[in-house]
Amino acid sequence: MKEIEMFLENKKVRPTAMRILIYKYMAEKEIAVALTDIENAFTKADRTTLYRTLKTFEENGIVHQIDDGTGISKYALCEKGCNCEIEQDLHLHFHCSNCNETVCLTEHKIPHINLPEGYLAADVNLVVKGICEKCGGQ
Amino acid sequence: MKEIEMFLENKKVRPTAMRILIYKYMAEKEIAVALTDIENAFTKADRTTLYRTLKTFEENGIVHQIDDGTGISKYALCEKGCNCEIEQDLHLHFHCSNCNETVCLTEHKIPHINLPEGYLAADVNLVVKGICEKCGGQ
DNA sequence: CAATAAATGCACTTCCATTGCATCATATAA
DNA sequence: TTATATGATGCAATGGAAGTGCATTTATTG
Known part of the structure:
Protein backbone atom coordinates (compact mmCIF):
# COMPACT_ATOMS: atom_id res chain seq x y z
CA MET A 1 0.00 0.00 0.00
CA LYS A 2 2.74 2.38 0.96
CA GLU A 3 4.67 1.30 -2.11
CA ILE A 4 1.84 2.33 -4.38
CA GLU A 5 1.64 5.66 -2.60
CA ALA A 17 -7.39 6.89 -1.79
CA MET A 18 -9.28 6.44 -5.03
CA ARG A 19 -6.14 6.46 -7.13
CA ILE A 20 -4.41 3.95 -4.93
CA LEU A 21 -7.40 1.64 -5.17
CA ILE A 22 -7.56 1.93 -8.93
CA TYR A 23 -3.86 1.30 -9.25
CA LYS A 24 -4.18 -1.72 -6.99
CA TYR A 25 -7.09 -3.01 -8.99
CA MET A 26 -5.17 -2.74 -12.23
CA ALA A 27 -2.07 -4.30 -10.76
CA GLU A 28 -4.03 -7.33 -9.62
CA LYS A 29 -5.62 -7.81 -13.00
CA GLU A 30 -3.39 -9.41 -15.56
CA ILE A 31 -5.34 -8.01 -18.44
CA ALA A 32 -6.11 -4.61 -19.85
CA VAL A 33 -9.22 -3.04 -18.35
CA ALA A 34 -11.91 -0.80 -19.73
CA LEU A 35 -13.39 2.15 -17.93
CA THR A 36 -16.58 0.15 -17.53
CA ASP A 37 -14.67 -2.63 -15.77
CA ILE A 38 -13.36 -0.21 -13.22
CA GLU A 39 -16.79 1.32 -12.91
CA ASN A 40 -18.25 -2.07 -12.06
CA ALA A 41 -15.54 -2.72 -9.53
CA PHE A 42 -16.01 0.61 -7.78
CA THR A 43 -19.73 1.26 -7.88
CA ARG A 52 -10.09 11.32 -15.17
CA THR A 53 -7.95 9.09 -13.01
CA LEU A 54 -7.12 6.99 -16.04
CA LYS A 55 -6.33 10.12 -18.03
CA THR A 56 -4.08 11.38 -15.26
CA PHE A 57 -2.35 8.01 -15.06
CA GLU A 58 -1.89 8.02 -18.79
CA GLU A 59 -0.43 11.52 -18.89
CA ASN A 60 2.07 10.60 -16.24
CA GLY A 61 3.24 7.34 -17.76
CA ILE A 62 1.52 5.07 -15.27
CA VAL A 63 -0.81 3.37 -17.70
CA HIS A 64 -1.04 3.20 -21.47
CA GLN A 65 -4.20 3.22 -23.47
CA ILE A 66 -4.86 0.29 -25.78
CA ASP A 67 -7.02 0.27 -28.84
CA ASP A 68 -7.73 -3.42 -29.27
CA GLY A 69 -10.22 -3.03 -32.07
CA THR A 70 -13.30 -3.60 -29.96
CA GLY A 71 -14.08 0.10 -30.00
CA ILE A 72 -13.68 0.31 -26.26
CA SER A 73 -10.52 1.85 -24.87
CA LYS A 74 -8.55 -0.38 -22.58
CA TYR A 75 -5.83 0.56 -20.16
CA ALA A 76 -2.93 -1.37 -18.73
CA LEU A 77 -0.15 -0.56 -16.32
CA CYS A 78 3.16 0.44 -17.81
CA GLU A 79 5.20 -2.10 -15.99
CA LYS A 80 7.31 -5.10 -16.73
CA GLY A 81 9.24 -3.88 -19.70
CA CYS A 82 6.75 -1.47 -21.11
CA ASN A 83 8.51 1.72 -22.04
CA CYS A 84 5.73 3.22 -24.07
CA GLU A 85 7.41 6.61 -24.34
CA ILE A 86 10.18 5.15 -26.43
CA GLU A 87 9.01 4.46 -29.93
CA GLN A 88 11.21 1.47 -30.51
CA ASP A 89 9.95 -0.30 -27.45
CA LEU A 90 6.31 -0.67 -28.39
CA HIS A 91 4.90 -4.04 -27.54
CA LEU A 92 1.95 -5.70 -29.16
CA HIS A 93 -1.47 -6.57 -27.81
CA PHE A 94 -3.55 -9.66 -28.11
CA HIS A 95 -7.31 -9.71 -28.05
CA CYS A 96 -9.11 -13.01 -27.51
CA SER A 97 -12.34 -13.27 -29.43
CA ASN A 98 -13.53 -15.96 -27.07
CA CYS A 99 -13.12 -14.50 -23.59
CA ASN A 100 -12.93 -10.96 -24.95
CA GLU A 101 -9.88 -10.19 -22.87
CA THR A 102 -6.94 -8.11 -24.02
CA VAL A 103 -3.42 -8.72 -22.80
CA CYS A 104 -0.13 -6.92 -23.25
CA LEU A 105 2.56 -9.11 -24.74
CA THR A 106 5.31 -6.99 -23.35
CA GLU A 107 8.12 -9.25 -24.47
CA HIS A 108 6.89 -9.19 -28.03
CA LYS A 109 8.07 -6.01 -29.67
CA ILE A 110 6.64 -4.69 -32.88
CA VAL A 124 2.55 2.07 -34.20
CA ASN A 125 -0.37 0.00 -32.99
CA LEU A 126 -0.40 -3.72 -33.53
CA VAL A 127 -3.21 -5.93 -32.29
CA VAL A 128 -3.45 -9.64 -32.92
CA LYS A 129 -6.89 -11.12 -32.64
CA GLY A 130 -7.47 -14.81 -32.01
CA ILE A 131 -7.74 -17.35 -29.25
CA CYS A 132 -5.71 -16.88 -26.11
CA GLU A 133 -3.84 -19.47 -24.15
CA LYS A 134 -6.61 -19.84 -21.56
CA CYS A 135 -9.31 -20.45 -24.16
CA GLY A 136 -7.13 -22.61 -26.39
CA GLY A 137 -8.25 -25.95 -24.99
CA GLN A 138 -11.89 -25.44 -25.76
CA MET B 1 -20.79 1.94 -64.92
CA LYS B 2 -21.69 -1.40 -66.39
CA GLU B 3 -18.46 -2.80 -65.05
CA ILE B 4 -19.40 -1.89 -61.53
CA GLU B 5 -22.77 -3.48 -62.02
CA ALA B 17 -28.38 2.55 -58.01
CA MET B 18 -27.33 3.51 -54.53
CA ARG B 19 -24.78 0.73 -54.28
CA ILE B 20 -23.26 1.55 -57.61
CA LEU B 21 -22.90 5.17 -56.57
CA ILE B 22 -21.30 4.29 -53.28
CA TYR B 23 -18.91 1.90 -54.96
CA LYS B 24 -18.03 4.57 -57.49
CA TYR B 25 -17.48 7.11 -54.75
CA MET B 26 -15.13 4.80 -52.89
CA ALA B 27 -13.26 3.87 -56.02
CA GLU B 28 -12.58 7.51 -56.80
CA LYS B 29 -11.30 8.23 -53.31
CA GLU B 30 -7.79 7.08 -52.67
CA ILE B 31 -8.30 6.98 -48.95
CA ALA B 32 -10.40 5.03 -46.53
CA VAL B 33 -13.77 6.63 -45.88
CA ALA B 34 -15.99 6.84 -42.86
CA LEU B 35 -19.72 6.42 -42.89
CA THR B 36 -20.03 10.12 -42.20
CA ASP B 37 -17.99 10.92 -45.30
CA ILE B 38 -20.38 8.97 -47.47
CA GLU B 39 -23.28 10.56 -45.67
CA ASN B 40 -21.97 14.00 -46.54
CA ALA B 41 -21.46 13.00 -50.14
CA PHE B 42 -24.97 11.60 -50.51
CA THR B 43 -27.15 13.87 -48.46
CA ARG B 52 -26.11 -1.25 -44.39
CA THR B 53 -24.56 -0.91 -47.81
CA LEU B 54 -21.14 -0.85 -46.24
CA LYS B 55 -22.01 -3.88 -44.14
CA THR B 56 -23.24 -5.72 -47.20
CA PHE B 57 -20.09 -4.80 -49.08
CA GLU B 58 -18.00 -5.98 -46.19
CA GLU B 59 -19.77 -9.32 -45.89
CA ASN B 60 -19.23 -9.96 -49.55
CA GLY B 61 -15.59 -9.06 -49.69
CA ILE B 62 -16.01 -5.80 -51.55
CA VAL B 63 -14.68 -3.53 -48.83
CA HIS B 64 -12.77 -4.08 -45.62
CA GLN B 65 -13.31 -2.23 -42.42
CA ILE B 66 -10.38 -0.39 -40.92
CA ASP B 67 -9.85 0.50 -37.32
CA ASP B 68 -7.32 3.30 -37.54
CA GLY B 69 -7.41 4.21 -33.89
CA THR B 70 -9.52 7.31 -34.29
CA GLY B 71 -12.53 5.49 -32.93
CA ILE B 72 -14.35 5.94 -36.22
CA SER B 73 -14.68 2.96 -38.52
CA LYS B 74 -13.26 3.47 -41.97
CA TYR B 75 -13.85 1.43 -45.08
CA ALA B 76 -11.77 0.86 -48.18
CA LEU B 77 -12.25 -1.17 -51.32
CA CYS B 78 -10.60 -4.56 -51.43
CA GLU B 79 -8.72 -3.96 -54.62
CA LYS B 80 -5.18 -3.69 -55.81
CA GLY B 81 -3.60 -6.54 -53.98
CA CYS B 82 -5.81 -6.60 -50.95
CA ASN B 83 -6.79 -10.16 -50.25
CA CYS B 84 -8.18 -9.61 -46.85
CA GLU B 85 -9.62 -13.09 -46.57
CA ILE B 86 -6.20 -14.63 -46.63
CA GLU B 87 -4.45 -14.19 -43.32
CA GLN B 88 -0.95 -13.95 -44.70
CA ASP B 89 -1.86 -11.17 -47.03
CA LEU B 90 -2.87 -8.51 -44.55
CA HIS B 91 -1.62 -5.08 -45.39
CA LEU B 92 -1.07 -2.25 -43.01
CA HIS B 93 -2.78 1.11 -42.66
CA PHE B 94 -1.42 4.55 -42.14
CA HIS B 95 -3.25 7.32 -40.35
CA CYS B 96 -2.01 10.88 -40.75
CA SER B 97 -2.44 12.94 -37.62
CA ASN B 98 -2.24 16.11 -39.67
CA CYS B 99 -4.85 15.67 -42.42
CA ASN B 100 -6.60 12.94 -40.51
CA GLU B 101 -6.72 10.70 -43.55
CA THR B 102 -6.22 6.97 -43.52
CA VAL B 103 -4.69 5.07 -46.40
CA CYS B 104 -4.16 1.41 -47.19
CA LEU B 105 -0.54 0.58 -47.84
CA THR B 106 -1.43 -2.48 -49.82
CA GLU B 107 2.11 -3.28 -50.87
CA HIS B 108 3.28 -3.26 -47.29
CA LYS B 109 2.42 -6.57 -45.73
CA ILE B 110 2.42 -7.17 -42.02
CA VAL B 124 -3.77 -8.93 -37.29
CA ASN B 125 -4.33 -5.20 -37.30
CA LEU B 126 -1.42 -2.85 -37.74
CA VAL B 127 -1.84 0.90 -37.90
CA VAL B 128 1.03 3.34 -38.18
CA LYS B 129 0.29 6.86 -37.08
CA GLY B 130 2.32 9.81 -38.24
CA ILE B 131 2.63 12.32 -41.05
CA CYS B 132 1.71 11.28 -44.54
CA GLU B 133 3.50 12.07 -47.74
CA LYS B 134 1.13 14.92 -48.63
CA CYS B 135 1.55 16.66 -45.28
CA GLY B 136 5.26 15.97 -45.01
CA GLY B 137 6.44 19.25 -46.47
CA GLN B 138 4.72 21.39 -43.92
C1' DC C 1 -6.56 28.94 10.62
C1' DA C 2 -7.11 31.04 6.02
C1' DA C 3 -6.35 30.82 1.27
C1' DT C 4 -5.45 28.30 -2.69
C1' DA C 5 -5.30 24.45 -5.66
C1' DA C 6 -6.52 20.00 -6.80
C1' DA C 7 -9.83 16.09 -6.78
C1' DT C 8 -14.38 14.44 -6.94
C1' DG C 9 -19.35 14.22 -8.12
C1' DC C 10 -23.38 15.47 -10.85
C1' DA C 11 -25.61 16.68 -14.96
C1' DC C 12 -25.44 17.05 -19.44
C1' DT C 13 -23.91 16.80 -24.34
C1' DT C 14 -22.17 14.74 -28.43
C1' DC C 15 -20.97 11.33 -31.56
C1' DC C 16 -21.20 7.08 -33.68
C1' DA C 17 -23.01 2.40 -34.17
C1' DT C 18 -26.93 -0.28 -34.41
C1' DT C 19 -31.78 -2.05 -34.58
C1' DG C 20 -37.04 -2.45 -35.35
C1' DC C 21 -40.44 -1.61 -38.14
C1' DA C 22 -42.86 0.32 -42.02
C1' DT C 23 -42.64 1.15 -46.88
C1' DC C 24 -41.05 0.81 -51.45
C1' DA C 25 -38.86 -1.55 -55.47
C1' DT C 26 -37.60 -5.48 -57.86
C1' DA C 27 -37.48 -10.27 -59.28
C1' DT C 28 -39.81 -14.51 -59.79
C1' DA C 29 -43.66 -17.64 -60.16
C1' DA C 30 -48.27 -18.43 -61.53
C1' DT D 1 -49.18 -9.49 -66.86
C1' DT D 2 -50.32 -9.76 -62.25
C1' DA D 3 -49.61 -11.57 -57.61
C1' DT D 4 -46.32 -12.63 -54.29
C1' DA D 5 -42.22 -12.79 -51.99
C1' DT D 6 -37.79 -11.08 -51.11
C1' DG D 7 -34.74 -7.67 -50.59
C1' DA D 8 -33.64 -2.54 -50.33
C1' DT D 9 -34.55 1.76 -48.36
C1' DG D 10 -36.22 5.28 -45.03
C1' DC D 11 -37.64 6.86 -40.50
C1' DA D 12 -37.35 6.85 -35.71
C1' DA D 13 -35.39 5.54 -31.82
C1' DT D 14 -31.94 3.34 -28.72
C1' DG D 15 -27.63 2.46 -26.50
C1' DG D 16 -22.89 2.86 -25.39
C1' DA D 17 -18.92 5.32 -24.74
C1' DA D 18 -16.20 9.62 -24.63
C1' DG D 19 -15.91 13.97 -23.11
C1' DT D 20 -17.01 18.74 -20.73
C1' DG D 21 -18.73 22.53 -17.42
C1' DC D 22 -19.61 23.64 -13.09
C1' DA D 23 -20.39 23.12 -8.17
C1' DT D 24 -18.58 20.99 -4.11
C1' DT D 25 -15.50 18.75 -1.31
C1' DT D 26 -10.82 17.59 0.14
C1' DA D 27 -6.08 18.41 0.72
C1' DT D 28 -1.94 21.40 0.69
C1' DT D 29 0.56 25.32 1.89
C1' DG D 30 1.56 29.75 3.83
Whole structure:
Protein backbone atom coordinates (compact mmCIF):
# COMPACT_ATOMS: atom_id res chain seq x y z
CA MET A 1 0.00 0.00 0.00
CA LYS A 2 2.74 2.38 0.96
CA GLU A 3 4.67 1.30 -2.11
CA ILE A 4 1.84 2.33 -4.38
CA GLU A 5 1.64 5.66 -2.60
CA MET A 6 5.31 6.28 -3.12
CA PHE A 7 5.14 5.08 -6.69
CA LEU A 8 2.39 7.54 -7.52
CA GLU A 9 4.27 10.36 -5.85
CA ASN A 10 7.30 9.52 -7.94
CA LYS A 11 5.14 9.88 -10.98
CA LYS A 12 3.97 13.29 -9.80
CA VAL A 13 0.46 12.07 -9.11
CA ARG A 14 -1.18 12.84 -5.80
CA PRO A 15 -1.85 9.51 -4.13
CA THR A 16 -5.48 9.84 -3.20
CA ALA A 17 -7.39 6.89 -1.79
CA MET A 18 -9.28 6.44 -5.03
CA ARG A 19 -6.14 6.46 -7.13
CA ILE A 20 -4.41 3.95 -4.93
CA LEU A 21 -7.40 1.64 -5.17
CA ILE A 22 -7.56 1.93 -8.93
CA TYR A 23 -3.86 1.30 -9.25
CA LYS A 24 -4.18 -1.72 -6.99
CA TYR A 25 -7.09 -3.01 -8.99
CA MET A 26 -5.17 -2.74 -12.23
CA ALA A 27 -2.07 -4.30 -10.76
CA GLU A 28 -4.03 -7.33 -9.62
CA LYS A 29 -5.62 -7.81 -13.00
CA GLU A 30 -3.39 -9.41 -15.56
CA ILE A 31 -5.34 -8.01 -18.44
CA ALA A 32 -6.11 -4.61 -19.85
CA VAL A 33 -9.22 -3.04 -18.35
CA ALA A 34 -11.91 -0.80 -19.73
CA LEU A 35 -13.39 2.15 -17.93
CA THR A 36 -16.58 0.15 -17.53
CA ASP A 37 -14.67 -2.63 -15.77
CA ILE A 38 -13.36 -0.21 -13.22
CA GLU A 39 -16.79 1.32 -12.91
CA ASN A 40 -18.25 -2.07 -12.06
CA ALA A 41 -15.54 -2.72 -9.53
CA PHE A 42 -16.01 0.61 -7.78
CA THR A 43 -19.73 1.26 -7.88
CA LYS A 44 -19.49 3.91 -5.21
CA ALA A 45 -17.19 6.10 -7.24
CA ASP A 46 -18.31 8.34 -10.03
CA ARG A 47 -17.57 7.47 -13.61
CA THR A 48 -15.98 10.83 -14.25
CA THR A 49 -13.52 10.40 -11.42
CA LEU A 50 -12.46 7.03 -12.75
CA TYR A 51 -12.25 8.44 -16.24
CA ARG A 52 -10.09 11.32 -15.17
CA THR A 53 -7.95 9.09 -13.01
CA LEU A 54 -7.12 6.99 -16.04
CA LYS A 55 -6.33 10.12 -18.03
CA THR A 56 -4.08 11.38 -15.26
CA PHE A 57 -2.35 8.01 -15.06
CA GLU A 58 -1.89 8.02 -18.79
CA GLU A 59 -0.43 11.52 -18.89
CA ASN A 60 2.07 10.60 -16.24
CA GLY A 61 3.24 7.34 -17.76
CA ILE A 62 1.52 5.07 -15.27
CA VAL A 63 -0.81 3.37 -17.70
CA HIS A 64 -1.04 3.20 -21.47
CA GLN A 65 -4.20 3.22 -23.47
CA ILE A 66 -4.86 0.29 -25.78
CA ASP A 67 -7.02 0.27 -28.84
CA ASP A 68 -7.73 -3.42 -29.27
CA GLY A 69 -10.22 -3.03 -32.07
CA THR A 70 -13.30 -3.60 -29.96
CA GLY A 71 -14.08 0.10 -30.00
CA ILE A 72 -13.68 0.31 -26.26
CA SER A 73 -10.52 1.85 -24.87
CA LYS A 74 -8.55 -0.38 -22.58
CA TYR A 75 -5.83 0.56 -20.16
CA ALA A 76 -2.93 -1.37 -18.73
CA LEU A 77 -0.15 -0.56 -16.32
CA CYS A 78 3.16 0.44 -17.81
CA GLU A 79 5.20 -2.10 -15.99
CA LYS A 80 7.31 -5.10 -16.73
CA GLY A 81 9.24 -3.88 -19.70
CA CYS A 82 6.75 -1.47 -21.11
CA ASN A 83 8.51 1.72 -22.04
CA CYS A 84 5.73 3.22 -24.07
CA GLU A 85 7.41 6.61 -24.34
CA ILE A 86 10.18 5.15 -26.43
CA GLU A 87 9.01 4.46 -29.93
CA GLN A 88 11.21 1.47 -30.51
CA ASP A 89 9.95 -0.30 -27.45
CA LEU A 90 6.31 -0.67 -28.39
CA HIS A 91 4.90 -4.04 -27.54
CA LEU A 92 1.95 -5.70 -29.16
CA HIS A 93 -1.47 -6.57 -27.81
CA PHE A 94 -3.55 -9.66 -28.11
CA HIS A 95 -7.31 -9.71 -28.05
CA CYS A 96 -9.11 -13.01 -27.51
CA SER A 97 -12.34 -13.27 -29.43
CA ASN A 98 -13.53 -15.96 -27.07
CA CYS A 99 -13.12 -14.50 -23.59
CA ASN A 100 -12.93 -10.96 -24.95
CA GLU A 101 -9.88 -10.19 -22.87
CA THR A 102 -6.94 -8.11 -24.02
CA VAL A 103 -3.42 -8.72 -22.80
CA CYS A 104 -0.13 -6.92 -23.25
CA LEU A 105 2.56 -9.11 -24.74
CA THR A 106 5.31 -6.99 -23.35
CA GLU A 107 8.12 -9.25 -24.47
CA HIS A 108 6.89 -9.19 -28.03
CA LYS A 109 8.07 -6.01 -29.67
CA ILE A 110 6.64 -4.69 -32.88
CA PRO A 111 9.05 -5.35 -35.73
CA HIS A 112 10.39 -2.45 -37.73
CA ILE A 113 7.92 -1.29 -40.37
CA ASN A 114 9.05 0.04 -43.70
CA LEU A 115 6.99 2.92 -45.01
CA PRO A 116 6.81 4.44 -48.46
CA GLU A 117 8.93 7.47 -49.25
CA GLY A 118 7.63 10.59 -47.54
CA TYR A 119 5.79 8.90 -44.73
CA LEU A 120 6.87 9.66 -41.19
CA ALA A 121 5.94 7.26 -38.40
CA ALA A 122 5.22 8.56 -34.93
CA ASP A 123 3.36 5.66 -33.40
CA VAL A 124 2.55 2.07 -34.20
CA ASN A 125 -0.37 0.00 -32.99
CA LEU A 126 -0.40 -3.72 -33.53
CA VAL A 127 -3.21 -5.93 -32.29
CA VAL A 128 -3.45 -9.64 -32.92
CA LYS A 129 -6.89 -11.12 -32.64
CA GLY A 130 -7.47 -14.81 -32.01
CA ILE A 131 -7.74 -17.35 -29.25
CA CYS A 132 -5.71 -16.88 -26.11
CA GLU A 133 -3.84 -19.47 -24.15
CA LYS A 134 -6.61 -19.84 -21.56
CA CYS A 135 -9.31 -20.45 -24.16
CA GLY A 136 -7.13 -22.61 -26.39
CA GLY A 137 -8.25 -25.95 -24.99
CA GLN A 138 -11.89 -25.44 -25.76
CA MET B 1 -20.79 1.94 -64.92
CA LYS B 2 -21.69 -1.40 -66.39
CA GLU B 3 -18.46 -2.80 -65.05
CA ILE B 4 -19.40 -1.89 -61.53
CA GLU B 5 -22.77 -3.48 -62.02
CA MET B 6 -21.22 -6.71 -63.19
CA PHE B 7 -18.64 -6.58 -60.46
CA LEU B 8 -21.29 -6.33 -57.77
CA GLU B 9 -23.26 -9.15 -59.32
CA ASN B 10 -20.17 -11.29 -59.28
CA LYS B 11 -19.92 -10.62 -55.60
CA LYS B 12 -23.55 -11.66 -55.11
CA VAL B 13 -24.68 -8.16 -54.32
CA ARG B 14 -27.69 -6.71 -56.08
CA PRO B 15 -26.43 -3.72 -58.05
CA THR B 16 -28.87 -1.05 -56.99
CA ALA B 17 -28.38 2.55 -58.01
CA MET B 18 -27.33 3.51 -54.53
CA ARG B 19 -24.78 0.73 -54.28
CA ILE B 20 -23.26 1.55 -57.61
CA LEU B 21 -22.90 5.17 -56.57
CA ILE B 22 -21.30 4.29 -53.28
CA TYR B 23 -18.91 1.90 -54.96
CA LYS B 24 -18.03 4.57 -57.49
CA TYR B 25 -17.48 7.11 -54.75
CA MET B 26 -15.13 4.80 -52.89
CA ALA B 27 -13.26 3.87 -56.02
CA GLU B 28 -12.58 7.51 -56.80
CA LYS B 29 -11.30 8.23 -53.31
CA GLU B 30 -7.79 7.08 -52.67
CA ILE B 31 -8.30 6.98 -48.95
CA ALA B 32 -10.40 5.03 -46.53
CA VAL B 33 -13.77 6.63 -45.88
CA ALA B 34 -15.99 6.84 -42.86
CA LEU B 35 -19.72 6.42 -42.89
CA THR B 36 -20.03 10.12 -42.20
CA ASP B 37 -17.99 10.92 -45.30
CA ILE B 38 -20.38 8.97 -47.47
CA GLU B 39 -23.28 10.56 -45.67
CA ASN B 40 -21.97 14.00 -46.54
CA ALA B 41 -21.46 13.00 -50.14
CA PHE B 42 -24.97 11.60 -50.51
CA THR B 43 -27.15 13.87 -48.46
CA LYS B 44 -30.29 12.60 -50.11
CA ALA B 45 -29.74 9.06 -48.93
CA ASP B 46 -30.44 7.84 -45.46
CA ARG B 47 -27.64 7.07 -43.07
CA THR B 48 -29.01 3.61 -42.41
CA THR B 49 -28.96 2.69 -46.06
CA LEU B 50 -25.36 3.77 -46.37
CA TYR B 51 -24.50 1.94 -43.20
CA ARG B 52 -26.11 -1.25 -44.39
CA THR B 53 -24.56 -0.91 -47.81
CA LEU B 54 -21.14 -0.85 -46.24
CA LYS B 55 -22.01 -3.88 -44.14
CA THR B 56 -23.24 -5.72 -47.20
CA PHE B 57 -20.09 -4.80 -49.08
CA GLU B 58 -18.00 -5.98 -46.19
CA GLU B 59 -19.77 -9.32 -45.89
CA ASN B 60 -19.23 -9.96 -49.55
CA GLY B 61 -15.59 -9.06 -49.69
CA ILE B 62 -16.01 -5.80 -51.55
CA VAL B 63 -14.68 -3.53 -48.83
CA HIS B 64 -12.77 -4.08 -45.62
CA GLN B 65 -13.31 -2.23 -42.42
CA ILE B 66 -10.38 -0.39 -40.92
CA ASP B 67 -9.85 0.50 -37.32
CA ASP B 68 -7.32 3.30 -37.54
CA GLY B 69 -7.41 4.21 -33.89
CA THR B 70 -9.52 7.31 -34.29
CA GLY B 71 -12.53 5.49 -32.93
CA ILE B 72 -14.35 5.94 -36.22
CA SER B 73 -14.68 2.96 -38.52
CA LYS B 74 -13.26 3.47 -41.97
CA TYR B 75 -13.85 1.43 -45.08
CA ALA B 76 -11.77 0.86 -48.18
CA LEU B 77 -12.25 -1.17 -51.32
CA CYS B 78 -10.60 -4.56 -51.43
CA GLU B 79 -8.72 -3.96 -54.62
CA LYS B 80 -5.18 -3.69 -55.81
CA GLY B 81 -3.60 -6.54 -53.98
CA CYS B 82 -5.81 -6.60 -50.95
CA ASN B 83 -6.79 -10.16 -50.25
CA CYS B 84 -8.18 -9.61 -46.85
CA GLU B 85 -9.62 -13.09 -46.57
CA ILE B 86 -6.20 -14.63 -46.63
CA GLU B 87 -4.45 -14.19 -43.32
CA GLN B 88 -0.95 -13.95 -44.70
CA ASP B 89 -1.86 -11.17 -47.03
CA LEU B 90 -2.87 -8.51 -44.55
CA HIS B 91 -1.62 -5.08 -45.39
CA LEU B 92 -1.07 -2.25 -43.01
CA HIS B 93 -2.78 1.11 -42.66
CA PHE B 94 -1.42 4.55 -42.14
CA HIS B 95 -3.25 7.32 -40.35
CA CYS B 96 -2.01 10.88 -40.75
CA SER B 97 -2.44 12.94 -37.62
CA ASN B 98 -2.24 16.11 -39.67
CA CYS B 99 -4.85 15.67 -42.42
CA ASN B 100 -6.60 12.94 -40.51
CA GLU B 101 -6.72 10.70 -43.55
CA THR B 102 -6.22 6.97 -43.52
CA VAL B 103 -4.69 5.07 -46.40
CA CYS B 104 -4.16 1.41 -47.19
CA LEU B 105 -0.54 0.58 -47.84
CA THR B 106 -1.43 -2.48 -49.82
CA GLU B 107 2.11 -3.28 -50.87
CA HIS B 108 3.28 -3.26 -47.29
CA LYS B 109 2.42 -6.57 -45.73
CA ILE B 110 2.42 -7.17 -42.02
CA PRO B 111 5.47 -9.15 -41.02
CA HIS B 112 5.02 -12.48 -39.34
CA ILE B 113 4.31 -12.12 -35.63
CA ASN B 114 5.56 -14.62 -33.10
CA LEU B 115 3.15 -15.35 -30.30
CA PRO B 116 3.66 -17.07 -26.97
CA GLU B 117 2.86 -20.76 -26.66
CA GLY B 118 -0.87 -21.45 -26.70
CA TYR B 119 -1.93 -18.32 -28.53
CA LEU B 120 -3.70 -18.70 -31.85
CA ALA B 121 -3.79 -15.80 -34.28
CA ALA B 122 -6.79 -15.26 -36.50
CA ASP B 123 -6.36 -11.68 -37.51
CA VAL B 124 -3.77 -8.93 -37.29
CA ASN B 125 -4.33 -5.20 -37.30
CA LEU B 126 -1.42 -2.85 -37.74
CA VAL B 127 -1.84 0.90 -37.90
CA VAL B 128 1.03 3.34 -38.18
CA LYS B 129 0.29 6.86 -37.08
CA GLY B 130 2.32 9.81 -38.24
CA ILE B 131 2.63 12.32 -41.05
CA CYS B 132 1.71 11.28 -44.54
CA GLU B 133 3.50 12.07 -47.74
CA LYS B 134 1.13 14.92 -48.63
CA CYS B 135 1.55 16.66 -45.28
CA GLY B 136 5.26 15.97 -45.01
CA GLY B 137 6.44 19.25 -46.47
CA GLN B 138 4.72 21.39 -43.92
C1' DC C 1 -6.56 28.94 10.62
C1' DA C 2 -7.11 31.04 6.02
C1' DA C 3 -6.35 30.82 1.27
C1' DT C 4 -5.45 28.30 -2.69
C1' DA C 5 -5.30 24.45 -5.66
C1' DA C 6 -6.52 20.00 -6.80
C1' DA C 7 -9.83 16.09 -6.78
C1' DT C 8 -14.38 14.44 -6.94
C1' DG C 9 -19.35 14.22 -8.12
C1' DC C 10 -23.38 15.47 -10.85
C1' DA C 11 -25.61 16.68 -14.96
C1' DC C 12 -25.44 17.05 -19.44
C1' DT C 13 -23.91 16.80 -24.34
C1' DT C 14 -22.17 14.74 -28.43
C1' DC C 15 -20.97 11.33 -31.56
C1' DC C 16 -21.20 7.08 -33.68
C1' DA C 17 -23.01 2.40 -34.17
C1' DT C 18 -26.93 -0.28 -34.41
C1' DT C 19 -31.78 -2.05 -34.58
C1' DG C 20 -37.04 -2.45 -35.35
C1' DC C 21 -40.44 -1.61 -38.14
C1' DA C 22 -42.86 0.32 -42.02
C1' DT C 23 -42.64 1.15 -46.88
C1' DC C 24 -41.05 0.81 -51.45
C1' DA C 25 -38.86 -1.55 -55.47
C1' DT C 26 -37.60 -5.48 -57.86
C1' DA C 27 -37.48 -10.27 -59.28
C1' DT C 28 -39.81 -14.51 -59.79
C1' DA C 29 -43.66 -17.64 -60.16
C1' DA C 30 -48.27 -18.43 -61.53
C1' DT D 1 -49.18 -9.49 -66.86
C1' DT D 2 -50.32 -9.76 -62.25
C1' DA D 3 -49.61 -11.57 -57.61
C1' DT D 4 -46.32 -12.63 -54.29
C1' DA D 5 -42.22 -12.79 -51.99
C1' DT D 6 -37.79 -11.08 -51.11
C1' DG D 7 -34.74 -7.67 -50.59
C1' DA D 8 -33.64 -2.54 -50.33
C1' DT D 9 -34.55 1.76 -48.36
C1' DG D 10 -36.22 5.28 -45.03
C1' DC D 11 -37.64 6.86 -40.50
C1' DA D 12 -37.35 6.85 -35.71
C1' DA D 13 -35.39 5.54 -31.82
C1' DT D 14 -31.94 3.34 -28.72
C1' DG D 15 -27.63 2.46 -26.50
C1' DG D 16 -22.89 2.86 -25.39
C1' DA D 17 -18.92 5.32 -24.74
C1' DA D 18 -16.20 9.62 -24.63
C1' DG D 19 -15.91 13.97 -23.11
C1' DT D 20 -17.01 18.74 -20.73
C1' DG D 21 -18.73 22.53 -17.42
C1' DC D 22 -19.61 23.64 -13.09
C1' DA D 23 -20.39 23.12 -8.17
C1' DT D 24 -18.58 20.99 -4.11
C1' DT D 25 -15.50 18.75 -1.31
C1' DT D 26 -10.82 17.59 0.14
C1' DA D 27 -6.08 18.41 0.72
C1' DT D 28 -1.94 21.40 0.69
C1' DT D 29 0.56 25.32 1.89
C1' DG D 30 1.56 29.75 3.83
